[in-house]
């Protein structure tokens with residue numbers, strides 16, 4: 001059956017539906033960036049909560065800002081914003097229909113509708129999964145990229161914005177004029193101190209737009225940090241077929257995820273929040289240690305296996321993890337170069353955490369694409385891998401494994417592997433990166449000179465030498481031999 005509101009009364013027995021009233025809620029969370037991850041993670045926590053009695057006042061309104069979101073709009077509107085979540089493990093697949101998303105607004109069609117929804121007194125929280133690249137941060141020094149064409153556009157057209165900060169600023173200006181409190185802005189992207197970064201970038205933007213608005217936000221608007229975790233591959237045609245065959249539902253955009261999920265949230269929501277702690281989220285005063293652990297182990301771990309994995313001809317994370325050398329690279333990188341940098345984290349045993357990561361990455365049921373993990377390397381490498389390089393350089397510690405990951409990325413950026421098979425690059429800077437990778441070849445100088453990505457590391461001799469050495473081996477001896485050489489050297 002086609003998934004929509006009417007189908008909820010006839011769902012197959014093994015697919016639970018929401019089971020709660022999906023009417024207009026008194027308090028809304030507007031979520032910008034309705035992709036796979038929001039739908040497998042945040043929306044699921046609220047869906048769990050809404051299944052408990054007494055929490056019906058909350059619901060999500062999804063917003064798509066980019067032209068590519070038109071496809072999600074079409075899918076969601078045709079199915080009354082319902083979708084199937086399939087959890088996949090070695091034990092099999094389980095599905096449920098998620099109902100926490102109640103509305104979807106596509107900004108390019110009607111920017112004013114989005115601005116008014118954001119400015120509505122019922123909107124208490126605006127959450128974001130707009131990818132690491134969506135924050136307009138200069139990677140080299142962490143400053144705001146005020147010269148970006150989107151930002152220049154939104155400063156020139158404050159009432160008809162196109163980027164996230166333009167929408168937030170205009171909506172918050174309307175709230176201020178109307179005597180309303182600001183909403184709380186909650187980033188759920190994989191950035192360390194994601195709330196602090198969102199705050200810094202939005203204040204930098206509003207400072208250029210209207211310093212009084214900026215001062216009001218600095219005094220009144222909350223930006224809680226959060227750490228999010230759940231591996232969610234991009235949805236494919238095979239996934240749609242699986243939902244149809246195994247669960248009897250025609251769903252234009254189901255979402256697949258691993259069984260594991262985790263969410264740690266800084267408890268700072270002046271306008272109120274759902275009782276997420278009742279459904280497994282961990283509310284805390286300080287997210288930083290959790291974030292640091294996750295970004296430096298899980299996300300950097302993903303970087304450590306995706307580029308070498310693609311260079312060796314693999315398509316999925318579990319295939320790369322089944323390669324003993326890649327698995328060892330990942331495990332040794334965590335143990336030797338990252339773990340010594342991490343503070344003790346309350347309630348977490350790092351050895352267990354790392355073992356779970358190895359199991360999660362190796363889960364064959366999830367089918368996580370290396371290309372997805374390797375997307376936007378220009379935003380991810382500086383956030384997940386380079387901070388550990390910096391910390392190790394400061395203490396004179398080892399960096400060979402982290403540097404190898406950077407070198408594999410550079411080799412991958414050339415656009416083909418050792419056999420000459422083409423490699424797909426997805427990155428806002430892909431044209432520039434590819435050109436520099438081809439120009440530099442085995443010499444990493446051209447890519448390392450991108451100070452907006454590498455900052456002072458562009459000229460840190462130990463790092464430059466380590467990347468140059470690894471890249472030379474990757475080009476001369478091939479990916480397999482370069483990896484074997486590295487592993488022999490760190491044993």
Ligand code: NAD
Pocket residue numbers: 032033034035036037038064065066068069129130131132133134135163164188189190191228229230231232233234
């Ligand atoms: P996705 O490709 O399914 O969706 C991305 C969404 O972000 C789309 O709605 C897109 O329009 C929007 N977006 C992208 N760039 C934007 C911009 N500049 N401004 C506004 N919106 C923008 O990706 P996803 O799997 O949902 O992942 C999104 C983010 O979630 C990741 O970048 C990461 O920070 C976080 N995350 C993902 C996972 C995962 O396993 N997929 C796990 C943890 C965290």
